Amino acid sequence: MPEPIAAQPKVRLDRVTKRYGDLVVLDQLSMDVAPNEMISIIGPSGSGKTTILRLLMTLEQVTDGIISIDGEPLTHMPKNGGLAPANRAHLRRMRTKIGMCFQHFNLFPHMTALQNCIEGPIQVLGMSKVEATARAMDLLAMVGLEEKAGEHPVRLSGGQKQRVAIARALAMRPEVLLLDEVTSALDPEVIGEVLQVIRGLNKKYDLTILMVTHQMGFAKEISDRVVFIYEGKVEEAGAPDQIFGDPTSERTRQFLSAVLEAG
Amino acid sequence: MLDWRWDFAFEVLPRLLLATLNTLMAAGLGYGIALVVGLVFALAQRTRYRLVTAIARESVEFIRSTPLVLQIFFVFYVFPQFGIRLSPWTAGMIAIGLHYASYLSEVYRGGLESVPRGQWEACTALNLGTARTYFRIIVPQALPPALPGMGNYLVGIFKDTPMLSVIGVAELMHTANAIGSESYRFLETYTMVGLLFLLISLPAAAGLRAFEAWVRRAFGLSR
Numbered sequence: 001m002p003e004p005i006a007a008q009p010k011v012r013l014d015r016v017t018k019r020y021g022d023l024v025v026l027d028q029l030s031m032d033v034a035p036n037e038m039i040s041i042i043g044p045s046g047s048g049k050t051t052i053l054r055l056l057m058t059l060e061q062v063t064d065g066i067i068s069i070d071g072e073p074l075t076h077m078p079k080n081g082g083l084a085p086a087n088r089a090h091l092r093r094m095r096t097k098i099g100m101c102f103q104h105f106n107l108f109p110h111m112t113a114l115q116n117c118i119e120g121p122i123q124v125l126g127m128s129k130v131e132a133t134a135r136a137m138d139l140l141a142m143v144g145l146e147e148k149a150g151e152h153p154v155r156l157s158g159g160q161k162q163r164v165a166i167a168r169a170l171a172m173r174p175e176v177l178l179l180d181e182v183t184s185a186l187d188p189e190v191i192g193e194v195l196q197v198i199r200g201l202n203k204k205y206d207l208t209i210l211m212v213t214h215q216m217g218f219a220k221e222i223s224d225r226v227v228f229i230y231e232g233k234v235e236e237a238g239a240p241d242q243i244f245g246d247p248t249s250e251r252t253r254q255f256l257s258a259v260l261e262a263g
Numbered sequence: 264m265l266d267w268r269w270d271f272a273f274e275v276l277p278r279l280l281l282a283t284l285n286t287l288m289a290a291g292l293g294y295g296i297a298l299v300v301g302l303v304f305a306l307a308q309r310t311r312y313r314l315v316t317a318i319a320r321e322s323v324e325f326i327r328s329t330p331l332v333l334q335i336f337f338v339f340y341v342f343p344q345f346g347i348r349l350s351p352w353t354a355g356m357i358a359i360g361l362h363y364a365s366y367l368s369e370v371y372r373g374g375l376e377s378v379p380r381g382q383w384e385a386c387t388a389l390n391l392g393t394a395r396t397y398f399r400i401i402v403p404q405a406l407p408p409a410l411p412g413m414g415n416y417l418v419g420i421f422k423d424t425p426m427l428s429v430i431g432v433a434e435l436m437h438t439a440n441a442i443g444s445e446s447y448r449f450l451e452t453y454t455m456v457g458l459l460f461l462l463i464s465l466p467a468a469a470g471l472r473a474f475e476a477w478v479r480r481a482f483g484l485s486r
């Protein structure tokens with residue numbers, strides 16, 4: 001189990017187990033993420049990386065264990081001295097702290113880039129349309145898509161869609177941002193423009209970022225810490241230089257050499 | 264040769280045109296009821312409450328498996344036995360509205376199911392509530408694929424309005440029957456009724472297709 005890294009972690013997974021029927025996807029996985037930390041999650045396909053993010057986004061329910069944000073249980077609430085499954089109000093309150101970008105963007109196709117970015121702020125945060133639009137335009141400018149604000153997703157390239165999706169997530173002012181293989185559905189030539197947007201995001205927007213990625217070079221360059229997941233457990237976690245330069249686990253070593261060979 | 268009399272045709276035309284208005288009104292009202300009740304049926308089948316889902320599911324199945332004309336008779340002649348006495352129009356609108364609601368609910372369901380799961384997940388990630396998720400994100404995307412089916416049933420309900428004649432709703436068919444039994448002339452009357460249906464159905468179908476294309480563009484779902 002990785003040692004605690006801050007007095008109050010921003011995100012804590014405490015012996016989290018996720019099963020689908022007999023299939024154990026996460027096996028008593030524990031992991032802490034410090035405020036403002038940029039974490040890269042790497043590991044073989046099917047090892048449970050996406051599941052970690054989906055549990056954090058409350059898209060799935062934990063089978064066992066506790067996830068907490070700022071020390072508060074995410075999907076549980078105190079009841080009669082113990083913990084009971086959280087009700088809707090609790091979930092909605094906790095979700096305000098978390099945002100997510102998906103592999104396939106999941107933009108709303110019937111809305112323009114700008115409308116995608118103001119929907120949540122207006123409908124959920126209760127922002128005025130003027131304010132939401134001003135902030136969304138700032139974010140679209142930040143991702144380099146000011147002039148595409150009026151376009152529907154069908155008219156955007158994959159890289160542009162993913163940048164809109166990042167702007168849309170940021171528009172909700174999350175404290176924790178989850179990025180699930182945001183470049184793996186993209187053509188190689190547009191991956192760089194999306195990575196460029198992610199670089200420095202945690203500092204600029206005061207975010208804690210958990211990024212699942214296969215871009216090892218990028219992970220090494222920008223992460224504070226890299227977590228290697230193997231068969232639903234944290235096999236190894238550490239500074240990028242250590243994980244990529246001198247992994248202690250044989251499995252990490254094997255995975256990295258296989259990935260580097262594949263290019 | 265056919266014994267076609269133009270003078271008779273022109274003589275009864277005004278009555279038929281007037282009845283056409285009733286037919287259009289019956290189709291429009293019935294369809295309006297079907298649109299709303301169909302949505303209720305469809306959403307009821309998606310709630311977490313098993314009993315609600317089961318009742319909606321079985322009602323839809325039941326209505327879809329029995330003939331419309333039987334349902335019309337039932338509402339008009341059997342409901343009074345339970346103390347519910349309805350005019351032909353009211354009974355007819357309830358019967359045909361519910362009948363088409365059950366078909367439309369299936370169209371809605373298909374539309375809702377065509378929206379990718381990722382759209383729901385994006386709504387959760389943006390913390391949108393259930394109602395907003397449905398009405399701002401899911402329904403606008405479920406509508407375009409549902410439109411062809413909805414259009415078919417609009418034409419369908421229009422063509423089924425003659426069944427209302429069995430309980431005395433004064434639509435086209437009922438009027439044509441009345442003319443026939445007064446004059447013993449059927450050729451001109453029924454031919455004109457057929458033409459009137461054709462004259463409305465064909466442009467309506469073409470208009471609906473144009474509307475579908477427009478909606479897809481307006482929703483940004485095609486370039």
Ligand SMILES: Nc1ncnc2c1ncn2[C@@H]1O[C@H](COP(=O)(O)OP(=O)(O)O)[C@@H](O)[C@H]1O
Nearest residue numbers: 020023025043044045046047048049050051052
């Ligand atoms: N809804 C589900 N039902 C059943 N099995 C699932 C479901 N979601 C994911 N899995 C399984 O869980 C395992 C881990 O999936 P995932 O977290 O997506 O892996 P990764 O992102 O590391 O590739 C896989 O074997 C996958 O097939």
Ligand SMILES: [Mg+2]
Nearest residue numbers: 049050051181
């Ligand atoms: Mg994955």
